[in-house]
Amino acid sequence: MTGLALISAVRSNDGAFVSQRTRLARLTAWAMNCLGDVSWAVWPTLCAACDATIDPGTILCSACQTSIADVAVVGRCERCTSPLPDEAGPCGRCQGGGIRPLGRVACLGHHRDALRDLVHGLKYRHRWAIADHVASRLVLRRDVVALLDRADVIVPVAMHPWRQVVRGFNQAELLSRSLVRARSLVAGITSARPTPLPVVRALRRVKWTASQTSQHSHAARVRNVRDAFELIDDQAVTGRSVLLVDDVMTSGSTLRACARALRRARPTEINAIVLAAADPRHHRDAVRSR
Secondary structure: OOHHHHOOOOEOOOOOEOOHHHHHHHHHHHHHHHHHHHHHHHOOOEOOOOOOEOOOOOOOOHHHHHHHHHHEOOOEOOOOOOEOOOOOOOOOOOOOOOOOOOOOEEEEEEOOHHHHHHHHHHHHOOOOHHHHHHHHHHOOOHHHHHHHHHOOEEEEOOOOHHHHHHHOOOHHHHHHHHHHHHHHHOHHHHOOOOOOOOEOOOEEEOOOOOOHHHOOOHHHHHHHHOOOEEEOOHHHOOOOEEEEEEEEEOOOHHHHHHHHHHHOOOOOEEEEEEEEEOOOOOOOOOOOOO
């Protein structure tokens, strides 16, 4: 989210311009985000996950590097990201049904330890360089590259306008654009399609909802995001392969709600990439597909 976009005029539901106070709050949030990112850039020798001292030229300490490798999803269901004890066998959770109407879902790893800290640093500590780092890791995964290669357009999961005012940016959109840049850098090595993918704001969040992580059951998460998204650019997705991007997937309810809104424009398929997925072995209701 650029400063120009953040200080541009915002309209309320009735079409009237918001108050000067709201504009000032929006500008203040943008300035705070810039300050947070600049402050981290001034002291680049701190680990982005745990703030330990690190050598220049990297953003993670050796312990956090190891931690991310430990939570990386290797043998997993390509439909719901659940770990598979036997890669050749069916998924014990979704039984191949996945998170309908999504086709496939790819992720970097489980939402815990250092990867969880990176997500937190990106979202709440304004460490935007994390997006480029994790994107560079994502595009080295074969399942991620496969989804990027077959996609025609990337659609970030939308934030509610007021939540974006407070945060100052949409981390899903930030990650989407980092993925496009990282993909172009490795296109000659791992990707069959080096042409840049467009990132389109095809969805709007029309319902203010509590965080999905605060919902303690699958049914509550489904209710929380029901009818929360609206399709605002059907021409961008009609007849195209759509790739949804988000930072964290807990139960899949948010991605499912987005996919249902997108499906009204009749895309050829809808897949998803998330930075981190809840580990069902450490979360009672992490992934239920039906």
